[in-house]
Amino acid sequence: MAESAEEIRHHIAVYKKVGLALAALTVVTVAASYLHIDSVAMTVTIALFIASIKGALVACYFMHLIDERAIIYWVLIITAVFFLVLMFVPLLSEADSVGI
Amino acid sequence: MDEIPYDVKPHPVTGVYNAKLGIWLFLASEVMLFGALFSSYVLLRVGADTWPHGYDLLNVQLATLNTAVLIGSSVTVVMAWASLKLNDLSKAKVWLWLTVVLAGVFLVVKAFEYGAKFEHHISPATDNFYATYFTITGLHGLHVIGGIIAFLVLLIRGDKMWQDDSEHFTNRVECCGLYWHFVDLVWIFLFPTLYLL
Numbered sequence: 001m002a003e004s005a006e007e008i009r010h011h012i013a014v015y016k017k018v019g020l021a022l023a024a025l026t027v028v029t030v031a032a033s034y035l036h037i038d039s040v041a042m043t044v045t046i047a048l049f050i051a052s053i054k055g056a057l058v059a060c061y062f063m064h065l066i067d068e069r070a071i072i073y074w075v076l077i078i079t080a081v082f083f084l085v086l087m088f089v090p091l092l093s094e095a096d097s098v099g100i
Numbered sequence: 101m102d103e104i105p106y107d108v109k110p111h112p113v114t115g116v117y118n119a120k121l122g123i124w125l126f127l128a129s130e131v132m133l134f135g136a137l138f139s140s141y142v143l144l145r146v147g148a149d150t151w152p153h154g155y156d157l158l159n160v161q162l163a164t165l166n167t168a169v170l171i172g173s174s175v176t177v178v179m180a181w182a183s184l185k186l187n188d189l190s191k192a193k194v195w196l197w198l199t200v201v202l203a204g205v206f207l208v209v210k211a212f213e214y215g216a217k218f219e220h221h222i223s224p225a226t227d228n229f230y231a232t233y234f235t236i237t238g239l240h241g242l243h244v245i246g247g248i249i250a251f252l253v254l255l256i257r258g259d260k261m262w263q264d265d266s267e268h269f270t271n272r273v274e275c276c277g278l279y280w281h282f283v284d285l286v287w288i289f290l291f292p293t294l295y296l297l
Contacts (some may be wrong), residue, residue, distance in 0.1 A: 001117070005186055011182055015178050016175070018175075019174070023171055026168060029291070030117050033155060033160070033292070033296035043297060047296055048289075051291075051292050055289065058281050059281075060283050061286065062175075062178050062277075062284075069110075070115070071114045072124050075121075075124050082132060082135075083131055086136060087144070089139055090143035090147075
């Protein structure tokens with residue numbers, strides 16, 4: 001990525017906006033937790049949804065994934081597949097314990 | 101001494117300089133490391149008859165402060181990289197020092213949190229909730245310390261590195277920055293998972 005000074009200054013403006021958005025979303029996360037929603041599934045969904053937006057902002061803009069080479073995307077796609085398998089291990093264990 | 105190839109210019113096959121591919125592969129392994137701990141957390145929580153709410157046992161205010169501190173440090177490190185891209189080493193060093201200070205603040209706040217628990221004789225051995233809390237936040241804290249060391253090396257040797265090869269030094273800051281953003285990203289998921297659910 002060989003950017004001009006003008007492009008870098010544009011990046012800097014974006015970084016500041018993303019930083020503010022992340023701070024605002026942190027406030028939203030904490031505020032949502034005070035709602036004490038009865039449904040555990042809904043609580044988890046809301047918390048992880050907001051965290052995912054924040055994570056996407058960090059990855060896309062601070063880590064420049066919005067404008068990255070294909071090889072980096074492939075590394076991350078393969079990682080995501082293995083990560084999902086890892087997350088499903090507890091589900092398999094739970095299914096095993098109830099005899100499915 | 102032979103120089104490592106493609107540490108500044110992009111490799112013709114991958115399209116990125118080698119260190120950048122290297123740091124992304126390292127981060128991929130880090131995803132699996134923290135993924136294993138998250139997976140264990142889910143397994144323990146789903147399998148438990150009762151599991152406490154994090155907000156009843158942990159200090160949400162301090163954790164919120166730490167979230168803001170880490171987000172701030174992510175901004176400062178990316179500003180350091182941008183300053184180097186604009187050929188302004190002195191400004192980049194100020195941003196890097198700010199990153200180190202914010203990382204230090206994060207650890208101090210975490211130390212207060214841990215200290216309050218230890219005062220009440222709460223440790224990883226107390227129960228599964230605290231075992232996962234101390235293990236995951238402890239490992240994350242070690243990553244913060246690792247980041248501080250990397251940034252201090254860049255700050256201490258920065259002038260010479262910049263003189264020798266400014267583009268190479270900029271790439272080094274970018275790689276350390278990628279690592280630091282990952283540390284921030286992990287905390288973004290740790291915070292609601294451990295403290296708010």
